[in-house]
Amino acid sequence: xxxxxxxxxxxxxxxxxxxxxxxxxxxxxxxxxxxxxxxxxxxxxxxxxxxxxxxxxxxxxxxxxxxxxxxxxxxxxxxxxxxxxxxxxxxxxxxxxxxxxxxxxxxxxxxxxxxxxxxxxxxxxxxxxxxxxxxxxxxxxxxxxxxxxxxxxxxxxxxxxxxxxxxxxxxxxxxxxxxxxxxxxxxxxxxxxxxxxxxxxxxxxxxxxxxxxxxxxxxxxxxxxxxxxxxxxxxxxxxxxxxxxxxxxxxxxxxxxxxxxxxxxxxxxxxxxxxxxxxxxxxxxxxxxxxxxxxxxxxxxxxxxxxxxxxxxxxxxxxxxxxxxxxxxxxxx
Amino acid sequence: xxxxxxxxxxxxxxxxxxxxxxxxxxxxxxxxxxxxxxxxxxxxxxxxxxxxxxxxxxxxxxxxxxxxxxxxxxxxxxxxxxxxxxxxxxxxxxxxxxxxxxxxxxxxxxxxxxxxxxxxxxxxxxxxxxxxxxxxxxxxxxxxxxxxxxxxxxxxxxxxxxxxxxxxxxxxxxxxxxxxxxxxxxxxxxxxxxxxxxxxxxxxxxxxxxxxxxxxxxxxxxxxxxxxxxxxxxxxxxxxxxxxxxxxxxxxxxxxxxxxxxx
Amino acid sequence: xxxxxxxxxxxxxxxxxxxxxxxxxxxxxxxxxxxxxxxxxxxxxxxxxxxxxxxxxxxxxxxxxxxxxxxxxxxxxxxxxxxxxxxxxxxxxxxxxxxxxxxxxxxxxxxxxxxxxxxxxxxxxxxxxxxxxxxxxxxxxxxxxxxxxxxxxxxxxxxxxxxxxxxxxxxxxxxxxxxxxxxxxxxxxxxxxxxxxxxxxxxxxxxxxxxxxxxxxxxxxxxxxxxxxxxxxxxxxxxxxxxxxxxxxxxxxxxxxxxxxxxxxxxxxxxxxxxxxxxxxxxxxxxxxxxxxxxxxxxxxxxxxxxxxxxxxxxxxxxxxxxxxxxxxxxxxxxxxxxxxxxxxxxxxxxxxxxxxx
Numbered sequence: 001x002x003x004x005x006x007x008x009x010x011x012x013x014x015x016x017x018x019x020x021x022x023x024x025x026x027x028x029x030x031x032x033x034x035x036x037x038x039x040x041x042x043x044x045x046x047x048x049x050x051x052x053x054x055x056x057x058x059x060x061x062x063x064x065x066x067x068x069x070x071x072x073x074x075x076x077x078x079x080x081x082x083x084x085x086x087x088x089x090x091x092x093x094x095x096x097x098x099x100x101x102x103x104x105x106x107x108x109x110x111x112x113x114x115x116x117x118x119x120x121x122x123x124x125x126x127x128x129x130x131x132x133x134x135x136x137x138x139x140x141x142x143x144x145x146x147x148x149x150x151x152x153x154x155x156x157x158x159x160x161x162x163x164x165x166x167x168x169x170x171x172x173x174x175x176x177x178x179x180x181x182x183x184x185x186x187x188x189x190x191x192x193x194x195x196x197x198x199x200x201x202x203x204x205x206x207x208x209x210x211x212x213x214x215x216x217x218x219x220x221x222x223x224x225x226x227x228x229x230x231x232x233x234x235x236x237x238x239x240x241x242x243x244x245x246x247x248x249x250x251x252x253x254x255x256x257x258x259x260x261x262x263x264x265x266x267x268x269x270x271x272x273x274x275x276x277x278x279x280x281x282x283x284x285x286x287x288x289x290x291x292x293x294x295x296x297x298x299x300x301x302x303x304x305x306x307x308x309x310x311x312x313x314x315x316x317x318x319x320x321x322x323x324x325x326x327x328x329x330x331x332x333x
Numbered sequence: 334x335x336x337x338x339x340x341x342x343x344x345x346x347x348x349x350x351x352x353x354x355x356x357x358x359x360x361x362x363x364x365x366x367x368x369x370x371x372x373x374x375x376x377x378x379x380x381x382x383x384x385x386x387x388x389x390x391x392x393x394x395x396x397x398x399x400x401x402x403x404x405x406x407x408x409x410x411x412x413x414x415x416x417x418x419x420x421x422x423x424x425x426x427x428x429x430x431x432x433x434x435x436x437x438x439x440x441x442x443x444x445x446x447x448x449x450x451x452x453x454x455x456x457x458x459x460x461x462x463x464x465x466x467x468x469x470x471x472x473x474x475x476x477x478x479x480x481x482x483x484x485x486x487x488x489x490x491x492x493x494x495x496x497x498x499x500x501x502x503x504x505x506x507x508x509x510x511x512x513x514x515x516x517x518x519x520x521x522x523x524x525x526x527x528x529x530x531x532x533x534x535x536x537x538x539x540x541x542x543x544x545x546x547x548x549x550x551x552x553x554x555x556x557x558x559x560x561x562x563x564x565x566x567x568x569x570x571x572x573x574x575x576x577x578x579x580x581x582x583x584x585x586x587x588x589x590x591x592x593x594x595x596x
Numbered sequence: 597x598x599x600x601x602x603x604x605x606x607x608x609x610x611x612x613x614x615x616x617x618x619x620x621x622x623x624x625x626x627x628x629x630x631x632x633x634x635x636x637x638x639x640x641x642x643x644x645x646x647x648x649x650x651x652x653x654x655x656x657x658x659x660x661x662x663x664x665x666x667x668x669x670x671x672x673x674x675x676x677x678x679x680x681x682x683x684x685x686x687x688x689x690x691x692x693x694x695x696x697x698x699x700x701x702x703x704x705x706x707x708x709x710x711x712x713x714x715x716x717x718x719x720x721x722x723x724x725x726x727x728x729x730x731x732x733x734x735x736x737x738x739x740x741x742x743x744x745x746x747x748x749x750x751x752x753x754x755x756x757x758x759x760x761x762x763x764x765x766x767x768x769x770x771x772x773x774x775x776x777x778x779x780x781x782x783x784x785x786x787x788x789x790x791x792x793x794x795x796x797x798x799x800x801x802x803x804x805x806x807x808x809x810x811x812x813x814x815x816x817x818x819x820x821x822x823x824x825x826x827x828x829x830x831x832x833x834x835x836x837x838x839x840x841x842x843x844x845x846x847x848x849x850x851x852x853x854x855x856x857x858x859x860x861x862x863x864x865x866x867x868x869x870x871x872x873x874x875x876x877x878x879x880x881x882x883x884x885x886x887x888x889x890x891x892x893x894x895x896x897x898x899x900x901x902x903x904x905x906x907x908x909x910x911x912x913x914x915x916x917x918x919x920x921x922x923x924x925x926x927x928x929x930x931x932x933x934x935x936x937x938x939x940x941x942x943x944x945x946x947x948x949x950x951x952x953x954x
Contacts (some may be wrong), residue, residue, distance in 0.1 A: 039727045067916075070908045110930045117672055118929055120727045121874060124867065125925025132919030140911055261863070264731045301746035310735035317724050317732055391820065417822035429820075431813035433879065434806070442806040446822035450803055452831070458798040463610065466802060470609045509821055 001164050003171045010174040011294045012287055017180035019286020020187050021249075024242040025263035026270065026278035027191070028235040033272045034211040035231040036108070039120045042127035044260015046096075046236055049134040051243030051252045053095050055145050056138040057088035063137045085147045089240070096236030097229075104229050131257060140254065145247035151179035183245040190241055191275065194234070203230060211273075265313030271323025280324065285309045342369040343402075344513055344545050345390065350399035352385060352569075359385040360396065361569045367513065372539055373547045374556045374577075377566035378589060383549045384426060386566065387515050390547075391423055392416040404512065418446050422511035424502045426518045426549075432491035436482060436501050439490055440473045443508030473508055479541075480504050480534060496527040503534060507542075514538065516548035520555060528552070532559055557581065565589070615797050632786055637779040645778035647896065650851045652889050653785045654843050659872040659884035660796050661839025666870070667878035668800055669832035670812030671721050675733035677865035678740035679837050681857050682710045683844025685750050688759045691772075691849070692752060699764050699771055703788065703845045710841020711834040713740075718833030722826055725815075737863055744857040760854045772849045781850045788842060796881050799835065808832050809879070840869075871921060875928050877937030886936045891921075 028043040056063065060082035068074060082088075103126070111122055158173030165171035198204035209217040210227045218224060246256050262285070270281025289308040297304050316323075346366040352359045360382045367373045375383050388394040390401065392413040401408045403419060411419075422443075431439050448469060450462040477483055480500050485493060490501055499519065506514055519535065520528045536559055538544050550556050556563060557577040565572040565586050573583040580586055606612040616622045640649065658680060665671050686706035690697060717736040721729050744750045751759050763773030770776040771784045799805055807828045810818035819825060848855045855861075868891060876887020895917045902908045902916070932938055 066909075066912055070912055107926055107930065114929070114933070117670075117726050117730075118933060120730065121672070121870070122926050122929045124870070125922045125929065127922065128867075128918050129922025129926065132915045132917070132922060135915040136912065136919065140915065261734065264734065268728065268731055303742060303746065306742050307735065307738035310731070310738050314720055314732045314735040317720055317728060321724050321728065393816075412824075413816075413819040414822050414824045417820060423820055425817065429814050429817035431810050431817065433813050434809055438806060438809070442810050442818075442823075443821050445803065445807060445810075448803045452799075452804065455799055455802045455804050456795045458615075458802070462798075462802055463613070466613055467609045470613070474609075505821065 011290050015287035015290035019283035020184045022266045023279045023282030026266040028238040030278045041123040045127040045130045045257045046239035047243035048256040050240035051247040052134045052138040054092045055143045097233045100232030143252040149182050265309040268313040344369045346402040348400045350396045352396040365564045371561040374560035374563045375549050381566040382569040420512035422506040422509040423515035428498045430490045435487045437486050440508045443505035444469045514546045640778045653789045654846050655888035656885045658843035659888045661836045662869050663873045663884045665836035669808035672730040673733040674866045675736035676869040677861040678737040679840040680844030681861035682713045683841030684848035687845035706845040707838040707842040711838040714833045714837025721829045741857050761849045877935030880937035883937030
């Protein structure tokens with residue numbers, strides 16, 4: 001195999017890995033959309049918020065320390081040496097559940113009957129609010145997140161691939177980040193757990209019933225509000241997983257919330273209601289943008305990853321508005 | 334209903350219309366005509382394909398087979414807004430008003446196809462745009478008077494009671510001054526008094542403006558009273574077609590409505 | 597007590613269809629415009645120009661533009677920043693390619709170019725709705741900004757990749773560039789804002805406006821009465837983009853003077869303008885002004901109080917403002933989806949009846 005060919009494979013592999021990350025965020029969107037018809041723009045910020053909270057617990061930061069210092073002139077910042085990973089993760093999950101409950105109580109409950117687009121705009125507001133409060137609670141500085149997932153290039157893979165090149169070419173092997181491989185594994189695990197949960201538990205059945213038909217679900221005694229709290233909690237946990245992956249990879253910072261934007265074209269490709277769609281859509285976008293940047297990028301000045309996903313989604317919308325796996329929309333008059 | 338309908342004066346004719354969604358046949362080989370100046374009723378049990386028929390006439394659905402003739406010409410594949418320009422207006426079963434606008438604006442919007450002012454005259458307003466606006470406002474006020482809705486002229490329609498909304502929707506359809514008016518269950522969900530009012534309006538429209546009307550209605554009393562001819566659909570097929578009396582005594586129709594089996 | 601309709605009888609439809617049917621409104625608006633043109637130019641100084649008047653005027657124009665598309669026609673767009681960039685770069689190219697060209701014409705032409713681009717990116721709206729469309733407009737936002745960053749022709753191959761507004765005169769007085777006096781830049785913007793606010797008012801109360809609102813409220817019913825969705829949506833997209841393009845041109849030429857696309861026209865600007873019309877009031881021209889002023893001045897005010905007054909650190913205040921903005925958006929969508937303009941209308945309604953509310 002020529003080095004060019006191997007390089008292309010490397011690009012595709014890395015694209016797949018990036019795609020897994022997009023899928024993780026998109027997954028949260030799909031869950032909430034199916035259960036409540038809300039397009040939750042704040043999903044990405046939820047990932048940021050969860051990651052910030054996790055780091056805060058790990059390192060023993062005092063929430064709102066900066067704000068308190070500002071107001072009272074105190075000098076507080078940490079309450080202790082921090083805590084171990086598992087406890088921090090569990091506490092963060094608890095925070096995300098409380099958050100879900102608050103969102104339902106303070107926001108969703110009051111705008112449930114509005115048009116979808118109003119709900120969408122409300123979640124944009126929610127995203128801004130969370131971003132502000134996340135930074136106020138934990139500070140806006142770039143934080144490193146390490147929960148013990150291995151990272152760095154895989155030497156083994158480099159060695160293996162080095163031998164693939166045909167005679168007479170110089171080739172150093174493929175680079176693949178261990179963290180990405182782990183992320184892919186965890187994503188698969190997460191989807192499996194979610195699928196099992198929705199297929200085989202009582203709550204899961206209720207979730208699917210609500211997704212199918214709100215009114216009908218209400219008539220058989222399912223409480224819509226508690227379902228929403230559950231769904232937002234699950235979405236919060238998915239966000240935490242996404243936050244851990246992205247945070248371990250590139251640090252916990254504001255730009256984390258921008259991956260939410262990338263998840264939007266993923267959803268358009270995959271359809272808003274399909275979990276497999278979210279995953280495949282994520283992979284397509286991940287591979288597509290990496291390949292495009294690899295082949296076309298150099299010709300047009302690079303940085304095409306900024307827009308490729310959106311433009312791809314745009315073209316896609318023109319020809320198949322319901323997405324790859326979404327149900328065909330038949331408009332009734 | 335008018336007594337002066339001429340038999341051979343046909344406004345709209347559908348020939349051998351078949352429509353299906355995926356595998357579901359909604360309409361099967363339906364033919365009937367609507368004469369100029371008549372009140373034509375389309376009746377049938379729920380799911381018979383009545384609304385689908387209106388949607389075909391309207392251009393919302395495109396039948397896989399069949400022809401539509403309007404005003405002596407074969408009508409080809411058309412979008413709803415093009416059909417509107419031909420002179421077909423309609424109301425909906427579930428009210429489809431512009432909820433954010435006042436009654437007056439709803440009716441003015443109904444006159445959209447009659448208005449011509451271009452973008453630039455709209456921008457300056459003073460001049461042609463204003464003249465046109467006043468001219469059409471006069472026509473709309475006539476309709477407001479006709480329907481006796483003066484008092485709600487500037488009320489946002491979302492705030493009006495159901496019966497009034499139905500009336501405003503009729504007004505919007507009237508504002509287009511169409512040749513053919515399609516009414517999809519204009520009296521659904523109304524009490525007796527409101528129904529009587531609505532019947533009166535429908536007949537007045539037919540008589541005073543000479544508008545041809547095709548309506549879907551479930552209340553048999555109403556249908557028999559106000560329509561010239563009735564076509565009966567059931568499961569996407571045509572069961573009967575004729576004067577109210579003929580239809581009333583048709584065995585198949587009685588079966589379809591009462592569910593009696595004749596073997 | 598003085599604000600009322602009674603006694604103000606309309607005897608013709610022309611009178612009933614005026615821009616401001618109530619006498620006091622007419623007087624009020626006339627006084628404001630007269631004050632803005634005749635008094636403010638004599639009082640204005642650098643601070644008021646750069647920190648308050650110019651940005652509020654320009655953002656108002658952008659908000660009117662987005663309101664036409666979103667508030668009146670119901671199509672949500674997150675591409676406002678990108679379209680402002682088109683206006684800015686178009687004005688740059690026009691004024692550097694044709695230095696003699698009158699600046700008014702430059703700005704109008706830039707609006708025209710933006711309208712064309714708006715139509716292009718509005719095409720998907722024919723097939724998709726709601727947040728699908730919102731996502732599609734993100735494509736325009738990211739693609740356009742990238743384009744102006746990467747294609748050197750747009751910034752005349754300058755080494756920094758920035759564009760700088762050259763000095764241009766109108767009637768011998770500099771309107772752009774560092775030597776432009778505050779009153780001149782202010783008047784230049786004011787003319788555009790007043791003229792196009794009135795034009796927007798005219799458009800939205802006539803045939804075009806009704807076709808937009810019909811599409812917004814019930815697109816199926818709109819089609820049935822003869823509104824072609826293609827024409828209505830694309831006209832809304834083009835006119836909206838025209839306004840946003842003008843705002844972008846003024847933002848660059850007159851207000852900032854030098855522009856780097858990612859910073860000046862990023863996605864945050866798209867959100868800012870969207871928030872302006874949500875808080876000001878969807879489907880209200882007056883609301884566009886109120887929203888623009890509120891969203892621009894509220895953070896400035898908070899910053900002044902907390903940073904300059906209490907000595908808090910700027911980034912904490914910035915986060916606090918984010919929180920407040922997000923909270924306000926949710927609050928308004930829950931409590932008053934028609935925004936501040938509706939509150940104003942309700943107040944007027946009360947005033948009309950005052951002092952005898954029953």
